[in-house]
Amino acid sequence: MNKPFLVVGGGLTGLFTSLLLSRYGYEVTLLEKAPRLAPVVRGFSSGGCRFDTGLHYSGGLDETGVISRMFRYLGIGDDLRVESLDPVGFDRIREVDSGEEFAFPIGFTALGNALKQRFPQESGGIDEYLRLVEGICNEIPYVRPGNSIAGGELFSRFSCRSLGGELQRLFRDDRLRRLLAIHGLLYGGTPDQVSFAYHASNVGFFYRSAHRLLDGGEALVMLLERELSRSGVDVRLGRDVSRVSVSPGGDFAGVTCTDGTTLEGRGCVVTIHPHQFLDMVPESALRRGYRRRLVSLPETDSAMMLFGTFGAGTSPLTRSNIFLCRENPSGDPAARFPLDSVYLSGAAGGEKQGRQGFMALSPLAVRNGSFGAELLAMADDTRYQETKQVLMKEMIDYIQHSVPEFGTGLDSLATATPRTFRRYANSPYGSLYGAMHHMKHAGPGLKTRVRNLYLAGQGVTSPGLFGTAVSALLCCGEIVGHDRVSSEVDAWQ
Template structure:
């Protein structure tokens, strides 16, 4: 009788939970290990005064009837999660403060084309060229549609110019350029740095559909946890992996946990931040150049967040979400000299007491709205507390945090007077992000994906040791899911996985 394949997945975030379910479906005996007390910590959100706030999942694309996220969820046994849709006519508004102009964006390619044609009639050719290219890239991306050559996910990265170069060669109007550039916030890096290819993968998902889950990120995390138990995955929380164990020949043998417990494994998938991978392998496993490469990445920015409640929708005529941009120069936003209090800001609103299935976002609110605002922030201001734990930082940190959040609140009101109706209840700093995202500098999206930085690929030089997560392929929840499918495609076979996915 053949020995059953064994696998340990390190990290119980979205990518780790996805990978565990895939491997279990293909016959592996899977152990999922998460150092935090619960699975899916970053996306679970929290409640204050009876109001639920999302943290790592505010909205997502790809949830249309035949959308890629929908297909992934069905494959994983999560196709029954109730979905709530943002307003189709204006799910997002981009506001340019210095120009005094709001651009409301609809859902869908054709609706977006028509809206932008009406607002920028002299730019029809450039609009069509941009949107057609976004759709073409999206439709050919591995594990988004029918493409099965997983090597192409990495080899094609240099196929296009920078995003800024691509758009500027086709569009002249600075406001229209800035509308497209606003989604750099969803990537965490400058339009000068990112390839058009990487931008298109994220932008296309945003255009395709705009939705969230009725129970927010907590519903997604709970759904994953339920399916993992049903699939027979051994789940270990509150106990991290301290060491990956190797045979004398250099192959994977298993893992040792913080508790001292040991588990055999033929395969280990590490889904945490690549920086910390070196903490769980012994010296000499990787070449010195790769070790330096893991230790010195260019990171996406960290952030500040505010959480509040309002008894009325903030933007009743412009949808539920707002990008505030002081002006049209997005490249300067990512300069170290930029003052984050000048924006950009992103504000999301959603009903705070649940989202009934089948309801549109604005229809669903019965007793007020949960309001979340986010702006970029630097971890450098928090270095004095880098070795501290949450709840043990003392009054000086509490005072500093309150001061920074007050500054954010005041800047937000100046930029968006609609926030005067919001009663703010809590907030987060870059140190909070460090604690919850487990990235060394509190980066929102992990490592940057730029033309100048090639991130680790799923396969390492160690047989049986694999990588997944948003630092590997793409940012966000959908990026984390896609990464798990790509990595598992190497392990179980890309064609076999695609056949199951498309069955």
């Protein structure tokens, strides 16, 4: 009997990887410690509304986008209802202090025109910024046929330059620099932390085409579950892998779960946090430099999330998102809950029972000494619940003041804190996106020293639907050959 290929972690990367490997003829066993697959992406229902917790909108879902091609290859493309966001303003950035708003239109040309209309004195820098962003996006593996797996010349050159430094070089206007950096909220990095290439490879696909799933993340997970079943993938829930076994010759041998269950395998893809991965693998099996590199990875911030409803009518979140920001942010890392930026998105499914749902997210640091770290460590549950209620009220008051279109009937149905992310999202430090892609810290690669043991997921590529899809494609390319993966996915243009 052939040994299966094991996939550890049932988030999106794990689901995509399992399905792709099964398409290439592998027997696959998928291990997930939660009682359901992809719990973060599924979301939840409350007050008659369906709320997405981990998937709100994405690039790469246009007709020829890499995610759309992969979905068609996996057999779910025709069944997934996708909607383009507002081409005139998929993201609306509102400066609360001044009341000014800028709408990001879809398309590089349209965005360039809109930016130059608002900032005519920055016309030359805007052209260069968008040229670089689009050029870097075009070099991402699998985005276009024949792309190098290592990335291209632009990506390599701007991986060594910070976003903040490039924005300073290109623009004089602080407002424009803040505007173009606001999307760091979606990948968990500030302009001084991330490279220009990493920023471009995230935001560029939103600039090109911004879409959302009409039926939310749960519909995607259910379709993936259907295909896993059809493909014969052995899905085992409630299996918490604690140890990876390595043969004397340095090959992957199998895994052991916390309940004592052992499974042998011909190979393994681990799709969890890099720090948790290190805890699984024998210390002697990995190079010291690799371990040090992973241990030193900084963590992204956490957040406060609020899920609520407002009275039915014309919604400011119909096919658009709103980002609230301050002209003069606090800049104080020790601030309790500064609300310097807030991201607002509409709930899937539109109006229900005379109410419309929304989600609000505001970053909250969890580094040592921060209020987020204090919240994470609170042992007194009564104090924690009281603190959460106070934060929720602060957030509601701020949103009602900043988005008067909601009216006064704003209701809160649920909240999430760093403790929530640690408990439900398997995020060991309660962060939003796990390990940060900090330009001064080399991230993990897909391949490890252990033959046939791979590390994949957002910690290797980037967060979101796009990052998880590309990570799965890259990982499977390492296993079966990138030319094969690329040619088969590209056939679904």
